[in-house]
Amino acid sequence: MEPSIEIRGAKSHNLQNISCRIPRGKITVITGVSGSGKSTLAFDTLFAEGQRRFVESLSTYARQFLEKLDRPDVESIHGIPPALAIEQKNPVKNARSTVGTASEIYDYLRLLYAKIGEVFCPHCQIKVTGDTVENVTEAILEGHRGRRITILSPAELGKGEEAQIRLQELIKSGYYRIWENGGVQDLSSLPQDALQNLRTFDLVIDRIIPTEAHRSRLFEAIQVAFQRGGGKAGVVTEEGERLSFHRSFSCSRCGRGFSEPEPLLFSFNSPMGACPTCQGFGRIIGIDWAKVIPDPRKTLKQRPFAPWNTPSNEELYDYLWEACRRYRIPTQVPFEELSPAQKDILLNGKGEFFGLKGFFEWMEGKRYKVHYRVFLSKYRAYTPCPTCQNKRLKPEALHVRIAGKNIAELCDMSLSELQAFFRDLAIKPYQKRVAERLLREITQRIAFMNEVGLGYLTLSRQTRTLSNGEYQRITLARALGSALTETLYVLDEPSIGLHPRDTHRLIRALEGLKKAGNTVVVVEHDPDVIRAADRILDLGPGAGRQGGRIVFQGDLQSLLKDGESITARCLREERVGLPPKPRRKPKGWITIHNARQHNLKGINVRIPLGMMVCITGVSGAGKTTLVHNILYAGAHGNGAFEKGAFDSIEGLDQVDEVILIDQSPIGKSLRSNPATYVKVFSDIRDLFASTREARRNHLRPRHFSFNTEGGRCEACQGAGIQVLEMQFLEDVLITCEVCEGKRFRPEILKILYRDRNISEVLSMTVDEAMAFFSDHSRIVSKLQILKDVGLGYLTLGQSTNTLSGGESQRLKLALHIGEGARGKNLFIFDEPTTGLHMADVEVLLATFPKLLARGHSLVVIEHNLDLIRHADHIIDLGPEGGESGGRIVVEGDLETVMAHPTSFTAEFLRKRFGNTISGQNGFVS
Structure with a gap:
């Protein structure tokens, strides 16, 4: 029998005492509907035990620096190797972290430039010798x-x-x-007079016969x-020949001296290499003149300076009028038409007039007061550093080149371009010998990054701007480069954010881990990844307490024959989505002119209103830039997203509001939960306060709130957990010893509604609560919305900061559906199928018509073919990622897109649904 990991009696969370076998050295996919217990089995059981055993194997001295890990609720696990988890969340918030540092490629580049980089004089443009x-x-x-x-x-x-x-x-x-x-000569044998006359001499360091063995x-x-x-x-x-050498790096033409390259010179995290102006960030925060003068078409008489148009600052215009009289600046001419010299006086001041910059300098002196800091923040923005031009490094580091490129220029290349650069790199034989290992590490890691579909990224891109899926694939590439063996890798939906074209690359990367002798366990919903698995564990049959069982375990062929598994039915394509419906007609258009941010190639985009519009394309094609930085930021200005470059957006006046429903966390508070978020907890509190026992004890709804004093446990202030501050280590969360995690005081927990107290109700899943409150239509209607968006398995009291990105997005969707957003709004969704099983996609699709029926419009960034198939209008960007993307490949209805010969989206739609399209409905038969 092949070696395997044997799990017996797993009971964590909703797992129903399950037992299963995971073969060592193979790829195992854990799948099942949302909430069926996949992550609990993979991460809270398998990975947790593998990590715990590794920590336990360390010395007592090493363990004192590590947090003690609890044993998962499982009877036994045999044959488990040391475990590594590659989760889908991007935890990086540091602006210094880049793709280069996160993937470790930049560290090798720094060493490479220090070893074989050639210094060039910036003035003479000749090589500096030394x-x-x-x-x-x-x-x-x-x-x-x-x-x-x-x-x-x-x-x-x-x-x-x-x-x-x-x-x-x-x-x-x-x-x-x-x-x-x-x-x-021997110093000890020289006569005294010779020593006294000895002033300068050559010290013998070594006498050696040069060979490779003595290198x-x-x-x-x-x-x-x-x-x-x-x-x-x-x-x-x-032979007596004298050879002289000098390390002095100086230009032979102008005589300027240079320091010899060393690794820290190329580090923007070190004072030796960081640009002194921006300290290695590449950007500085300064005055945003677009915010200070939002409408340069206004004349001075129309008061164009926004910070002065407040009751406390409007008197500053008196100084402006005096300056205009003194320096003959016209006040009836638009600001944008003033001469450069006149603008300079207004901005920088002259004589007794302080100018706008002088005003902000005065405000800086008052920033120790909160309201001054708040005021200043309204007119600030990050701009490229004027010294390093966003390169992060000192000029000295940028004078060092390899094949005519400095390190910053390499970091600004896409990874696919960088791969070609190193493939064609021609260096001298001695340089090749010195840098052989470095070049091997660099090229392998770049190849791994391209292999997992990240060829459009640059090494200079900030890690915190990456999506969860992109960050996870960088971690996967780093794992491939580490060459670990006999390790358990646990991955959480690595296909997130990948176009179907790139899924096979991900599968090759997973097979690379397997070939190195590792065991790979993947929580996944993607059909292609499931089909590539050596073993499949299907959990279910439902979500929450209706799940947690092994529905199937075995290989693909056996799964396809299984009659109970929902996954099997979806893979057999018995379920292909909702019945076709007549296509909607546009009720207006939003037109974006000359969108040119990042890799967008000056495109004009027309988005129909009153319809479901899908923005598709391979990874890095420009979808997020178009929707977030152009459409959303164009409507709202700089805020959550930096406003991109475009000429104009027409048609925004046809919608009341542009609403983004993305995967960002709902909040960091431990108190926020699904019940409070959709405002159903207020109704539940009212119900408990109306019971006879509550009225007898004079308890009101506020006593059943864990956010206010009166009924909550004051030891944990209603959180159910307490935070232990660990000083130099990460804070530890423990269950409150007073209320035992129940959040409320004992007298409140004695109040029962149908034999359940308020804490027990919060422990119910949405599905269970719907049955429990079945005769209260107001409560059921709000819970029904959560069920409709596929969140019926969540418990009412689960903290929202524990939700995945996909769950957070669907919870936001439920809120907007429940509130019945007024007017005609444009809703933007960013990959709403993230984390959804194929069967759950159908549930999500059923919610979109509800928004459209109310007169709203939908723009959806998506790779899921089932969802794309239901779109009224598709805009496909590409044709590739990075600089090879940013164009509209095809746009129109499903028939138009599927007929396109070169679109990758069209290719995979045809592969999935065939080439036959049914008449007026436009749905594939």
Whole structure:
């Protein structure tokens, strides 16, 4: 029998005492409907136990620095190796972290530039010469291999007593030989008068026969010679030839000196390499003149300066009128038509007039007061650093090149371009020997990144701007590069954000981990990934307490024959979505002119209103830039997203509001939960307060709230958990010992409604609560919305900060459906099928018509073919990612898109649904 991980009696969360087998050295996919217990089995049981056992195997000394891990609720797990989890959340908030540092490629690049980089004078544009330890070592091995040489370092003794002290120091350090009169002399054997006349001489560092076996000794001797000789060294050959070397980096034309490259020079996290102006961030925060002067078409008389148009600052215009009279600046001419000299006076001031900059400098002096800081923040924005131009590094680092490129230029290339650069890189033989291992590590890691569909990213991209799926694939690529073996990798939906075209690349990466001898466990819904698995575990049959069982375990062929598994039915394509409906007609258009942010190629985009519009395309094609940075930020201005570059957006006046429903966390508060978010908890509190026992004890709805004093447990202030501050370590959350996690005081928990107290109600799933409150239509109607968006398995009291990105997005959708948003709004969704099983996609699709029926419009970024198939209008961007994307490949209805010969989206729609399209409905048969 093949070696495997045996799990018996797993009971964490909703797992129903299940047992299963996961083969070692294979790919196992855990699938099932949302809430069926997949993550509990993979992460809270399997990974948690693998990590716990690894920590337990460490020494007592090492364990004191690590948090003690609880044993998962399972009878036994046998055969589990050390475990690593690659989750879908991007935890990075630091602006210094980039794709290069997160993938470790930048660390290798820094070493590469320090080893073989060539320094160029910025003024003369010629190579700066200087001998390095590596160069001298290679030159000696090439020209004097097998022949004895003497390595010398120039030294100076000084005069009098200082000379004697210096001489004794040399002898104590082991340097008692010098090169004098064409040969080696012993300092201890020289007569006293000769020593007294000795001022400068050559110290013998080593005598050696250069061979490959002695390379490290030769390298070290030359390094010491340079250090002791102040950058100078000498070599005397067996034939008596004298060779001189100098480490001084200076331009042969202008004489400017340069420091020798070293790894820290290329680090923007080190003072040695970071740009002194921006401290290595690449951006500085300063005045945003677009916010200060929002409408430059206004004249000065129309008061165009926004910060002065407040009751407390409007008197500043009196100083402006005086300056206009003194310097003859017209007040009836639009600001944008004033001369550069006149604008300079208004912005920078002149004479007694302080100008706008002087005003902000005065405000800076008051920023110790909160309201001044708030005021200043309204008119600030990040701008590229004027010194390094967003390169993050000192000029000295940018003078070093490899094949004509500095390190910042390499970081601004896409990973696919970078792969081509290193493939075609031509370097000298000695450079190749020095950098062979570095080049291998760099090229392998770049290849891994391209392999998992990230070829459109640049190394300079900030990690915090990556989607969860992109960050997870970077972590996966790093795992591939680490060459670990006999390790358990647990991944959470790595296909998130991937176009169907790129899924096969992800599968190859997973197979790479398997071929290295690792065990791979993947929580996944993607049909192609499921089909590529060696073993499949299907959990269900339902969600929450209706799930947590093994519906099926085995290989793909056995799964396809299974009659109970919902996953099997979906893979057999018995379910292909909702019945076709007549296509909707546009009720207006929003037109974006000349969108050119990031990789968008000046495109004009027309978005029909009153319809469901899908924005599709391969990863990096420009979908997020178009929707978030152009459409959403264009309607709202700079805020959650930086406003991108475009000429104009027409038609926004046809919608009342543009609403983004994305995967960002709902909040960090431990108190926020689904019940409070959709405002059903108020109704539940009213119900408990209306009971006879509550009225007898004079309890009101506020007593059943964990957010206010009166009924909540004051030890944890209604959170149910307490935070232990660990000083230098991460804070630890523990269950409150007073209320035992129930949140309320004992007298409140005694109040029952149908034999359940308020804490027990919060522990119910949405589905259970609907049955429990079945005769209260107001409560049921709000809970029904949660069920409709596929969240029936969530418990009412589950903290929203524990929800996945997909769950957070669907909870926001439920709120808007429940509130019945007024007017005609444009809703933007960013991959709403994230985390959804194929069967759950149908449930989600049923909610969109409800919004459309109320007169709203939908714009959906999506890769899921089932959802794309139901779109009224599709805009496909591409054709590739990065610089090869940013264009409209095809737009129109489903028939138009599927007929396109080169669109990747069309190709996979045809593969999935066939080529036959049914008449007026436009749905594939």
